[in-house]
Amino acid sequence: MAASIGSLSLPAVPNGWSGEKDFKAVGKLSAATARNIEPVGAHFLAEARRKRHKRTFSEDER
Amino acid sequence: FLDMSAEEEQPSRVAIGISFGNSYSSIASTVGGGDPKVIANEEGDRQIPSILAYVDGEEFHGTQAKSQLVRNSKNTVAGFRDFLGKDFKSIDPTTARGAAQPQEHESTVAFSIRDSESESPSTVTVSEIATRHLRRLAASASDYLGKKVTAAVITVPTDFTQAQKAALVKAAKDADIEVLQLITEPIAALLAHDRREDHRPADKTVVVADLGANRSDVAVVSVRGGMYSILATTHDYAVGGLKLDETIQEYVAKEFVKKHKVDPRETDRGLAKMRLESEACKKALSLGSSASFAVESLANGIDFTLNLNRTRYDMLAGKVYGRFVQLIQDAIVKAELDVLDIDEVLVSGGTAHTPRIASNLGSIFPESTQIVAPASDAAAINPSELTARGAALQAYMIESYDTEDIDQSTHAAVTVTPHLAKSIGLVLTGDEFKPIIPAETPLPVRRTVNFTATSDSEAALIRVAEGIRDIKITQPEPKAKQNGKATDNDEDDDEDEDSEEEDEEKRETMWKVGNVVGELALKDVKKGSKVTVQVQVGADLEITMSAMVAGKSGVKGSVPGSAANGAAH
Ligand SMILES: Nc1ncnc2c1ncn2[C@@H]1O[C@H](COP(=O)(O)OP(=O)(O)OP(=O)(O)O)[C@@H](O)[C@H]1O
Ligand SMILES: [Mg+2]
Numbered sequence: 001m002a003a004s005i006g007s008l009s010l011p012a013v014p015n016g017w018s019g020e021k022d023f024k025a026v027g028k029l030s031a032a033t034a035r036n037i038e039p040v041g042a043h044f045l046a047e048a049r050r051k052r053h054k055r056t057f058s059e060d061e062r
Numbered sequence: 063f064l065d066m067s068a069e070e071e072q073p074s075r076v077a078i079g080i081s082f083g084n085s086y087s088s089i090a091s092t093v094g095g096g097d098p099k100v101i102a103n104e105e106g107d108r109q110i111p112s113i114l115a116y117v118d119g120e121e122f123h124g125t126q127a128k129s130q131l132v133r134n135s136k137n138t139v140a141g142f143r144d145f146l147g148k149d150f151k152s153i154d155p156t157t158a159r160g161a162a163q164p165q166e167h168e169s170t171v172a173f174s175i176r177d178s179e180s181e182s183p184s185t186v187t188v189s190e191i192a193t194r195h196l197r198r199l200a201a202s203a204s205d206y207l208g209k210k211v212t213a214a215v216i217t218v219p220t221d222f223t224q225a226q227k228a229a230l231v232k233a234a235k236d237a238d239i240e241v242l243q244l245i246t247e248p249i250a251a252l253l254a255h256d257r258r259e260d261h262r263p264a265d266k267t268v269v270v271a272d273l274g275a276n277r278s279d280v281a282v283v284s285v286r287g288g289m290y291s292i293l294a295t296t297h298d299y300a301v302g303g304l305k306l307d308e309t310i311q312e313y314v315a316k317e318f319v320k321k322h323k324v325d326p327r328e329t330d331r332g333l334a335k336m337r338l339e340s341e342a343c344k345k346a347l348s349l350g351s352s353a354s355f356a357v358e359s360l361a362n363g364i365d366f367t368l369n370l371n372r373t374r375y376d377m378l379a380g381k382v383y384g385r386f387v388q389l390i391q392d393a394i395v396k397a398e399l400d401v402l403d404i405d406e407v408l409v410s411g412g413t414a415h416t417p418r419i420a421s422n423l424g425s426i427f428p429e430s431t432q433i434v435a436p437a438s439d440a441a442a443i444n445p446s447e448l449t450a451r452g453a454a455l456q457a458y459m460i461e462s463y464d465t466e467d468i469d470q471s472t473h474a475a476v477t478v479t480p481h482l483a484k485s486i487g488l489v490l491t492g493d494e495f496k497p498i499i500p501a502e503t504p505l506p507v508r509r510t511v512n513f514t515a516t517s518d519s520e521a522a523l524i525r526v527a528e529g530i531r532d533i534k535i536t537q538p539e540p541k542a543k544q545n546g547k548a549t550d551n552d553e554d555d556d557e558d559e560d561s562e563e564e565d566e567e568k569r570e571t572m573w574k575v576g577n578v579v580g581e582l583a584l585k586d587v588k589k590g591s592k593v594t595v596q597v598q599v600g601a602d603l604e605i606t607m608s609a610m611v612a613g614k615s616g617v618k619g620s621v622p623g624s625a626a627n628g629a630a631h
Contacts, residue, residue, distance in 0.1 A: 002511060002512045003509070007513060007514045007515070008490055008496060009515070010490060010491065010517050010593075011490065011517070012519035012520065012521065013520070013521040013583045022619075023580065023581070023583075023617060024619075025580050025621040026579055028579065028622075028623065029486070029528065029577070029599065029603045029623065030576075031624070032505060032603060033480065033481045033482075033502075035480075035504070036291065037290065037479050038245070038249045038292065039245075039472040039476070040245050040290060040456055041249075041253050041288060041290065041455075042288065042459060043288025044290075045471070047289060048471040048476055051476060
């Protein structure tokens with residue numbers, strides 16, 4: 001399920017850029033916040049089922 | 063959770079949704095998976111007063127019990143929900159408002175009422191009162207459904223303690239109702255509201271303002287991928303519809319005193335009549351621009367009628383309105399957000415019918431914020447029905463599950479989840495930032511976006527970064543004094559209004575590029591190329607990004623996470 005987000009202008013790869021297999025890791029994500037998801041609604045129930053069966057995204061597209 | 067086998071093992075339940083308020087309760091059912099419907103009781107009420115009254119041992123409930131507040135207040139019990147699971151010292155006994163006074167009884171709260179034919183009163187605990195009330199509600203639902211109701215999802219405030227929840231579950235059990243789940247009022251309201259879109263609700267940040275009778279409660283909720291997380295809540299236990307009734311009551315009393323030199327509030331009966339009529343008058347003012355306040359024999363046998371228009375009422379109620387707005391603003395501050403971050407304000411509870419409250423909210427939020435209330439949104443669901451409908455939807459979803467499965471899924475091990483601290487998106491030309499996954503999204507998450515490239519290059523840089531939401535404030539241009547004629551032909555009388563608007567500073571959100579996480583070089587991105595980017599973040603914060611041009615092979619990479627489950631908040 002892909003969302004369409006219109007038109008974007010991407011920068012060109014700068015001179016001297018290098019990455020292994022065209023990929024470069026730069027930094028890490030900020031630490032996450034632990035919060036409570038309300039155990040309510042169809043999407044939560046599907047998520048809880050997914051957790052229980054340890055399904056991956058590709059087996060059960062969200 | 064949701065093992066299909068559960069359906070066979072479980073003796074089949076008949077489950078409904080119950081909204082149990084201090085002043086009104088409602089019952090709802092989806093009747094086999096359709097739209098939730100709020101059920102009217104035998105008297106035809108969908109908002110059933112949470113009141114019980116006893117006359118010569120006979121029990122009255124709802125509206126019939128409410129009218130006993132005038133003649134038989136000592137044997138009428140009202141405003142008791144928030145006494146459940148509490149000891150006497152921690153309750154506010156004034157919320158009983160003219161009905162039977164709550165008393166200390168062992169470790170709980172009780173009422174001394176004549177609930178049998180015997181002359182001497184008996185001591186009835188709040189738990190027993192709640193049981194009787196819930197039994198009556200379930201009986202009305204059973205009547206309507208033609209099947210005995212055996213289970214329910216019941217809504218509770220977000221600040222209900224474990225002890226209050228346990229007391230409510232026990233009171234329901236004693237009424238032969240199995241509580242499948244207690245869900246919070248704001249989330250029940252949102253669930254019912256979001257059902258308007260039958261697909262998954264869009265990602266959004268919502269303020270749910272539940273404006274009741276005794277109390278008002280606000281929750282700031284992040285909705286991501288159809289899942290709800292509460293970011294902050296605020297509560298005011300002393301502001302709600304009853305305060306609005308009081309403003310009318312005081313106004314009328316003063317007028318009455320002026321005319322008849324006697325205060326109708328001096329007798330319990332006079333006061334009780336005023337309370338009931340003030341509420342009726344207030345409700346009428348939500349619909350019409352004026353309403354009459356009419357009571358027979360208000361004091362000293364004098365009948366009294368007075369006409370109140372909405373403008374005057376809104377003036378009288380201005381201070382109370384201000385407290386609702388304040389409570390909402392406090393919640394947004396507590397969530398470390400700004401009014402600009404709020405996509406929707408869902409106003410629920412009976413007091414949400416008040417037109418002026420919706421328009422006051424309209425003026426503190428930007429135009430982009432949708433105020434969902436009857437006065438501002440024709441498609442808004444009746445705010446008095448939102449929580450019961452949400453509870454009915456949830457009841458339908460889980461009624462066939464094993465009790466054990468429900469308990470497990472509501473356990474912290476399942477519900478406590480790491481949420482993204484910052485939005486993740488792409489860095490575009492000119493250091494512009496385009497968000498893809500918003501902050502406060504629970505992990506794991508995967509999002510895929512498609513867009514059309516407007517740039518042309520050998521290889522484009524897909525730069526994935528965190529974004530920081532900033533607020534840009536533009537001060538108004540110092541305006542040239544109006545000498546002679548202004549450019550447009552404004553009439554004198556709108557000039558003031560116009561200049562006020564122009565003098566306001568302009569506030570808007572904008573993105574700043576934060577921490578860059580990874581970069582991909584994507585070849586052959588031509589003007590007009592269709593590009594797909596996918597970003598996936600695991601519960602351990604490992605982030606995987608991939609990009610491809612339609613019909614060509616793509617590039618992919620991932621950065622391991624540092625912190626496992628995130629810091630507690
Ligand atoms: N049409 C209306 N216009 C204005 N006020 C209304 C209207 N309908 C109901 N109310 C008011 O809403 C209040 C009841 O709201 P609600 O049913 O949400 O309360 P509750 O949940 O029982 O109370 P609390 O949240 O304090 O426990 C009452 O004060 C009632 O007078
Ligand atoms: Mg309420």
